[in-house]
Amino acid sequence: MRILLVEDEEKLANSIKKALEAESYAVDASFDGKEGYELAFGEEYDLIILDLGLPSMDGVEIAKALRAEKVKTPILMLTAKDAISNKVEGLDAGADDYLIKPFDFEELLARIRSLLRRKTSDKELVFTVDNLSLDPSSHIVKRAGKELALSAKEYALLEFLMRNKGQILSKQQIIDHVWDIDLDPFSNVIDVYIGYLRVKVDKAFPKDKPLIKTIKGLGYKIGV
Amino acid sequence: MFDINLSEFTKARLKLTAWYILISFFMLAIFTFAAVQAEQRAFRRIQTVLGNPTTRPRLTSLLEIRINEFEDNYRARLLTFDAISLLISAILSFFLSGRTLRPIREMLIKQQEFAADASHELRTPLTTIGMEIIALQRTQKHIPEKIKTTLVSIEEEVKKMAELVDGLLASFRSETSTSKKHWQIFDLTEAARLSVAKMASLALQKGIDLRFKPDSKISVLGNMDEIKQAIIILLDNAIKYTPAQKSVIITCFEKKSNAIIEVKDYGIGIPEKDLDHIFDRFYRSEVNLSYKGSGLGLSIAKKIVESHGGSLSAESKINQGSKFMIELPVSS
Numbered sequence: 001m002r003i004l005l006v007e008d009e010e011k012l013a014n015s016i017k018k019a020l021e022a023e024s025y026a027v028d029a030s031f032d033g034k035e036g037y038e039l040a041f042g043e044e045y046d047l048i049i050l051d052l053g054l055p056s057m058d059g060v061e062i063a064k065a066l067r068a069e070k071v072k073t074p075i076l077m078l079t080a081k082d083a084i085s086n087k088v089e090g091l092d093a094g095a096d097d098y099l100i101k102p103f104d105f106e107e108l109l110a111r112i113r114s115l116l117r118r119k120t121s122d123k124e125l126v127f128t129v130d131n132l133s134l135d136p137s138s139h140i141v142k143r144a145g146k147e148l149a150l151s152a153k154e155y156a157l158l159e160f161l162m163r164n165k166g167q168i169l170s171k172q173q174i175i176d177h178v179w180d181i182d183l184d185p186f187s188n189v190i191d192v193y194i195g196y197l198r199v200k201v202d203k204a205f206p207k208d209k210p211l212i213k214t215i216k217g218l219g220y221k222i223g224v
Numbered sequence: 225m226f227d228i229n230l231s232e233f234t235k236a237r238l239k240l241t242a243w244y245i246l247i248s249f250f251m252l253a254i255f256t257f258a259a260v261q262a263e264q265r266a267f268r269r270i271q272t273v274l275g276n277p278t279t280r281p282r283l284t285s286l287l288e289i290r291i292n293e294f295e296d297n298y299r300a301r302l303l304t305f306d307a308i309s310l311l312i313s314a315i316l317s318f319f320l321s322g323r324t325l326r327p328i329r330e331m332l333i334k335q336q337e338f339a340a341d342a343s344h345e346l347r348t349p350l351t352t353i354g355m356e357i358i359a360l361q362r363t364q365k366h367i368p369e370k371i372k373t374t375l376v377s378i379e380e381e382v383k384k385m386a387e388l389v390d391g392l393l394a395s396f397r398s399e400t401s402t403s404k405k406h407w408q409i410f411d412l413t414e415a416a417r418l419s420v421a422k423m424a425s426l427a428l429q430k431g432i433d434l435r436f437k438p439d440s441k442i443s444v445l446g447n448m449d450e451i452k453q454a455i456i457i458l459l460d461n462a463i464k465y466t467p468a469q470k471s472v473i474i475t476c477f478e479k480k481s482n483a484i485i486e487v488k489d490y491g492i493g494i495p496e497k498d499l500d501h502i503f504d505r506f507y508r509s510e511v512n513l514s515y516k517g518s519g520l521g522l523s524i525a526k527k528i529v530e531s532h533g534g535s536l537s538a539e540s541k542i543n544q545g546s547k548f549m550i551e552l553p554v555s556s
Contacts, residue, residue: 012352018359080347082393102351102386105358 001046001116001160002026002177006036006062007078008054016049019105024139024152024159025112026180033057040066044176045073047115052079052090060093067094074115078103113137127162129211130224132201134162144208148200153178157193158201161212161222170219194220233329237321244317245310252306252313263298267291343393350389354382391520409555410448411441412483416476419455423463431468434459437475442483445555446532454525454536458487458548461521465546466491478554485550494540502538525550 003025007013013029020027028043030036033054040048040062048066052059063075077095079086087098096118097111113136117125127134132143139155141148150158156178161169171190175183183189194212202210211222271291277284357375361367367375420436427434444451455474462472470490477484494502503526522536529536529550540546 009348009352012348012355015352015355015359019355019362022359022362080344080351101347102354102382105355 001156001163002028002044002180003047003049003112004036004040004043004045005029005049006031006033006040006054006059007049007051008032009051016108020112022152023109024156026156026178028181033059033062037062037065039181040073041069041071043181044173046177047112048073048075049112050075050077050095052077052081052086059095060089063090063093063095074118076111076115110137127159127165129162129165129222131208132162132211134159143201143205148204150200151196153193154196154200157190158197158222161220164221166221166223168215168218168221173219233325237318237325240321240324241314241317244321245314248313248317249310252309256302256306259302260299263295267295340393343389346389347386350382350386354379354386357382388520391524394524407446408448409443409445410451412444412451412485412552413438413440413442413476415444415448415452416455416474416485419452419459420474422456423459426460427463427472430463430466432463432466433469433471434463435471435473437473439476439478442476442478443555444483444532444552446552450528451532451550451552454528454550455485455487457521457525458485458550462487462489462491462546462548465489481554481556483552483554485552486547487549488545488547490545493542493544494538494546495542496540499538499540503536 003020005013005016005020005027007016007029008031010031013031017027017029028039028045030039033056036050036054037057039045050059050062054062057065059077059079063077066073066075074097075095076097076099077090078099078101079090080101082100090098096115099108099111116136125135125137127136131145132141134141136159141150141155141158157174160174160178174190175185179189194214198210198212202208202212209224211224213221213223215221271284271287274280274283274287357379361372361375417436417438420434424434459472459474466472466489472487472489475484475486475488477486503522526536529552532552534550534552537549537551538546539549
């Protein structure tokens with residue numbers, strides 16, 4: 001899942017980015033309000049984490065502007081101000097959730113998962129396709145009862161496929177939701193990672209039906 | 225947002241007004257006394273010069289009648305004047321004391337705003353430090369053991385610091401003005417039970433016997449979370465200052481339409497000279513210096529209880545233990 005983080009404290013933004021990437025999220029960090037808004041408006045994100053106090057355009061303004069432009073991406077507001085009036089202002093501006101600094105990283109992760117769940121129409125806590133299951137809170141992936149060892153990117157790619165099981169996902173969609181903005185759009189990294197996943201998910205279970213499918217000219221999908 | 229305890233200021237204003245009135249009263253009394261003295265001395269002189277009952281009996285008696293008449297009149301007027309002056313001075317005193325206290329109040333509000341701003345400003349770097357550590361822990365696979373323990377220790381201190389900042393902010397902000405409209409009737413016994421449940425593992429860790437003596441339901445009007453916070457502060461303190469193997473007892477009962485929660489420990493106790501100050505912000509008794517704490521807990525607890533129209537009191541004997549008592553009005 002791809003997250004936009006708008007936070008003017010560069011050090012904080014970078015450390016959150018690093019920690020979230022270790023949790024296999026793709027994260028774009030922006031240190032400025034206007035730039036953050038433009039990214040949020042122009043790119044495809046699954047979640048926006050927004051600091052309240054920002055230079056050039058503050059969190060409330062960004063949230064309001066995005067909602068006015070019909071951008072429905074869930075917004076998690078991050079702030080050092082904890083007065084009730086601040087919370088109300090943030091939520092009324094269009095934020096979906098609110099976290100006060102200093103926050104517990106585990107709590108941030110839990111809230112991110114909850115907001116991502118809210119976005120998908122089904123409220124599944126564990127995604128399953130046939131005998132393959134993926135638990136977003138523990139990152140445990142199992143097939144036929146056996147735990148699979150996936151790298152962070154492999155996991156992220158599989159999670160995105162499974163969240164949208166049965167749907168054909170184009171390479172561009174996959175790039176938009178699994179990789180951050182620094183990826184070269186002409187690279188074949190997706191084919192490479194699909195290859196890795198096939199080895200671990202399908203080829204390791206020769207008795208079971210292969211689940212990851214290539215739809216020629218369109219993209220990939222997971223499903224029976 | 226920063227409504228400081230206004231009743232405190234009203235009280236101070238009334239007190240100051242009373243002092244001003246008392247001063248004007250004394251001034252007026254002295255002035256009246258002097259005026260009466262002067263008047264009497266003047267008439268006595270007239271009487272000695274003009275009056276002579278044997279040579280001029282008629283004039284003397286007439287003079288005496290006139291003087292008496294005048295004297296009654298004069299005193300009545302003087303009293304009326306006094307009464308009016310006192311009334312005017314009372315009004316002016318009230319106005320003046322308000323004026324005197326205004327800059328003090330403004331300064332206090334400014335100070336509170338500063339403390340709140342400072343707390344806010346401290347939060348961001350704290351978050352950054354904490355996140356840097358987490359990012360390191362989660363991205364670096366092979367961290368040497370020594371560095372690992374150091375990171376955990378820094379993390380603990382960051383958490384402590386964050387709690388301190390939160391506590392500071394909470395103790396500067398008056399919760400009453402914002403949260404009174406969210407008050408509800410709740411069961412105090414239940415609040416105590418939940419607080420005990422929360423602190424049970426800490427007591428167990430320290431080998432302290434935490435005993436809860438509940439009562440039947442006691443209805444209290446207020447914010448249950450805040451009252452729970454106050455109870456937890458008291459329990460936390462009791463557990464902190466009680467050695468292992470001893471007990472901490474929390475009792476809940478109703479007495480003369482007061483709901484009472486008593487937290488009794490058999491710990492080190494508080495010296496008598498400190499007992500008056502333990503509710504002051506950052507005050508820490510000398511015997512407690514070896515224990516860790518922010519010095520904010522009790523002041524926050526007191527503030528919470530008082531904002532609910534109750535009181536928090538303490539009794540203690542050195543080396544025998546302490547007893548803290550929350551008293552709240554029962555809601556009918």
